[in-house]
Amino acid sequence: MDIRQILSEYTAIETEYWDFSGVIRILRRGDILFETCRGRASIEFDVKIDMSTRFGVASVAKQFTAFAVMLLYDRGLLRLDEPACRYLPSHLRLPAEITVHHLLRHTSGLHNNYNFEDDFYVGEDRKPYNRNDFFNRWIMREPIRKPGEEFDYNNSNYTLLAWIIEYISGQSYDTFLSENIFAPLGMENSAFDDGQKILIRKANNYMRDYGKPVRVPYTNNLFGMGAGSLVTNCDDLGKWYECLRDRKLLSASAYGIFFTENRNHYCYGLERYAEDGRTKYCHGGDFLGISAYIQYCFDEDTCIMILSNTESLDQYRLGNDLAAILHGRQPSPSRRQSEISLTSAQLRRYTGTYLPDKIQIEQKNGKLYLVRVNQNIHIELYCVGKHQFKRYYEEQQGVHTLLYEDHEEPSVWGYTRVHTDTI
Numbered sequence: 001m002d003i004r005q006i007l008s009e010y011t012a013i014e015t016e017y018w019d020f021s022g023v024i025r026i027l028r029r030g031d032i033l034f035e036t037c038r039g040r041a042s043i044e045f046d047v048k049i050d051m052s053t054r055f056g057v058a059s060v061a062k063q064f065t066a067f068a069v070m071l072l073y074d075r076g077l078l079r080l081d082e083p084a085c086r087y088l089p090s091h092l093r094l095p096a097e098i099t100v101h102h103l104l105r106h107t108s109g110l111h112n113n114y115n116f117e118d119d120f121y122v123g124e125d126r127k128p129y130n131r132n133d134f135f136n137r138w139i140m141r142e143p144i145r146k147p148g149e150e151f152d153y154n155n156s157n158y159t160l161l162a163w164i165i166e167y168i169s170g171q172s173y174d175t176f177l178s179e180n181i182f183a184p185l186g187m188e189n190s191a192f193d194d195g196q197k198i199l200i201r202k203a204n205n206y207m208r209d210y211g212k213p214v215r216v217p218y219t220n221n222l223f224g225m226g227a228g229s230l231v232t233n234c235d236d237l238g239k240w241y242e243c244l245r246d247r248k249l250l251s252a253s254a255y256g257i258f259f260t261e262n263r264n265h266y267c268y269g270l271e272r273y274a275e276d277g278r279t280k281y282c283h284g285g286d287f288l289g290i291s292a293y294i295q296y297c298f299d300e301d302t303c304i305m306i307l308s309n310t311e312s313l314d315q316y317r318l319g320n321d322l323a324a325i326l327h328g329r330q331p332s333p334s335r336r337q338s339e340i341s342l343t344s345a346q347l348r349r350y351t352g353t354y355l356p357d358k359i360q361i362e363q364k365n366g367k368l369y370l371v372r373v374n375q376n377i378h379i380e381l382y383c384v385g386k387h388q389f390k391r392y393y394e395e396q397q398g399v400h401t402l403l404y405e406d407h408e409e410p411s412v413w414g415y416t417r418v419h420t421d422t423i
Contacts, residue, residue, distance in 0.1 A: 205289025
């Protein structure tokens with residue numbers, strides 16, 4: 001069977017089963033080997049997604065921020081082993097032990113504000129953006145670990161890199177990327193999304209609440225500068241891949257540093273893995289209603305792109321499955337586990353508050369729902385084993401074990417239920 005037919009049949013089944021909304025494109029040796037699109041860019045106005053649709057790509061943006069830093073390095077405007085504070089305004093007093101290199105490889109030791117206890121995620125990041133306040137309240141929060149010792153994937157590292165780009169260049173982050181990366185490569189569909197620009201052909205983002213599609217809650221995109229908030233499409237990502245493949249814009253020595261693997265397989269804005277004698281570089285992006293994945297194999301001149309405006313399908317698993325097909329191996333399709341029927345009384349055993357105003361579980365119409373995102377999103381769970389539940393509409397999430405044999409109270413993500421009052 002022709003490889004295009006195999007890819008077509010496989011993706012048709014996977015995207016239909018998981019109600020995928022987005023685009024998939026595979027490049028091989030400069031040509032489009034396979035592409036497909038499905039879903040709505042706007043459910044409200046019944047606008048279909050096509051291959052030119054632009055998507056938010058979340059953390060896929062980090063490689064562009066890292067590349068911009070390397071452009072400054074190539075021009076002799078910064079050193080990677082010097083304190084990052086030298087390249088920031090004096091009032092942004094980052095500890096001198098933290099270097100630019102630490103930020104690029106996520107070993108700065110800085111506080112990570114994307115956790116359940118803090119009120120940043122879909123809380124603080126909904127408010128007006130003030131850089132000084134953001135730095136002092138959310139980035140310089142204690143404890144700060146010793147730099148260089150521990151890998152901790154932290155968006156604040158790349159936010160600081162964006163500020164460094166602005167301080168050194170004297171331009172906005174958006175302008176610097178546009179003039180120094182996007183324009184030279186002809187990437188006319190790529191831009192930093194500040195939340196106010198009119199970005200034509202950009203897909204809206206959706207989640208599911210009680211099983212039905214809804215618009216994602218609002219967040220201020222300025223808080224994602226450097227770490228996310230990039231909009232692009234497959235055409236532009238193809239040009240970006242060619243830039244990296246052909247080693248454009250940067251010197252050979254800068255590319256050598258850019259692609260060097262550090263801790264936890266992380267380079268600068270990309271992950272690196274050696275598999276079956278091949279080297280692949282990849283990165284994913286996940287945020288409210290955004291799931292993106294890109295994989296490069298320069299040895300074979302292949303590029304896999306997956307862009308989606310929902311979170312239904314595990315883009316990482318799908319990307320690796322597509323790569324397996326390219327290499328003549330069997331993919332590993334994913335399906336929902338069989339559901340175990342529970343009574344209302346049995347479901348009630350798990351309902352209540354686990355982290356006040358942050359994590360609740362409720363029962364409604366005989367179904368169990370995990371309540372997240374400031375109580376705006378109700379995620380349907382179904383039982384797959386003793387005290388074990390999975391998300392019905394989201395493949396990517398693993399099994400939630402809500403009650404362990406040696407515990408009296410159920411727990412979610414390590415948080416024990418504090419009271420049984422349902423919301």
